[in-house]
Amino acid sequence: MALAKETLENAARCGYAARGIVYLLVGGLSLLAAIGAGGMSGGSTDALRELMNQPFGGVLLAVVAAGLLAFALWRLVEALSDADGHGTGAKGLAVRGAHLVSSALHFGLAAWAIQLSLGIGSSGGGDGAQDWTRWLLSQPFGPWLVAAAGIAVVVAGGAMLVRAWTAAFRKRLRCGRDEETWLIPLGRAGYAARGVTFLIVGALLVLAAWTHDPSAAKGLGGALQTLREQPYGWALLALVSAGLFAFGAFAIAQAFYRRIDPPEPRLNTRRLKTA
Template structure:
């Protein structure tokens, strides 16, 4: 065994702690709460109310309550722990997988580590009074890509990537691949409920990501970065279509289902 292998084994052992397990589970619970709030906002939008149906909008609602600062710091810690756990999954524990699965684990868990870390930074921003708007962030990112060396192809690539992640969520939901992340409750009422929530939630989240990805592609095709307004903008765009409000309400209900599933995942999931 090389010194590098020994160091990796030591780091993996250090990551297998009860403390990290608890903080990562708390992070899953935080993400679950955000999905429920986003779903509720999306349903409200379908009935003509105002709101920001994206993570920053959900965090802003949590920050507005009397315990806001404490909730912000707790959310940051939970998301940071979850990001660290996903990073260890992508690197330390992925070493033991076959070569074919190792790359897939590196990409999937690595992406999640970045995603959870960015949500943690959003919590930290609100905690210190520097909250932002993810829709504006999406526009800024689109503008930067269009003006960059690769220009329009880079923005199209980003849109197709987001669209692909949406397809992944839909397939994962339809095939019930999320069951691999849970302790098994086959044949029980709890198992059937968890399965139904998992299917509805993953499919709804996938559809929402598909819409967001398409807006990036539209922004590239029209050379108008302002078209890419993130999740919130993609959901609000549905209201202009004949059956849009019904689809928006269905997606909102799906997000609530996904949030409920994620909450159960925080309690019964495999770590």
């Protein structure tokens, strides 16, 4: 049992590190684009595709993909076992539901990255947000479902901004005062930037539902591009990109300092009754 808990904890820590690498790439490339030094304002798949183009890119991408798979598994365990103790109240269930969605998204991203590293399937691909929005709009009550998804994303973005303001993530850290002096600002900047991107993504989903136009829906890359198109867009993009880079650094720090309490494995000790 102890070995199983230790293995799951190590997998979770590798997962946080892999997520951090993805955000470092997204934030760093977007920041370079904002200041006119190359780069690009894209999402997670764009960043991983850029990683694939580097020396030994296939190996690097495979390692990151394995970490993302571990993070997806940890999110699933968090959601089902309530490892972080969120409880079964409305707020707790909402957080655990968000973990389920995060698990599914990271499983999908990991699978895509593994295929890309092995040269299987297409390395191009369209906007995933537009693809699933198009499918959802074609279903009964589709616009209402898309609007509900958009509102949920907006609420999640607002929660991240609150987390940035209150530094509520502090209670999940296991570190001393010295580490907190740089961890807390990193986390605040990171959650604030993620909150802004979530607000944009959610608003665009609501717009897609209102107009019945799936092309209005955007993912992370689309949210960053939307920022760039605003007045003083380069400055807005640079600010948010720096925050996403900070979130990547914070996620890597979480791999070392986050409090992770895997659930105890349960064995079925009931004996089978014989006839």
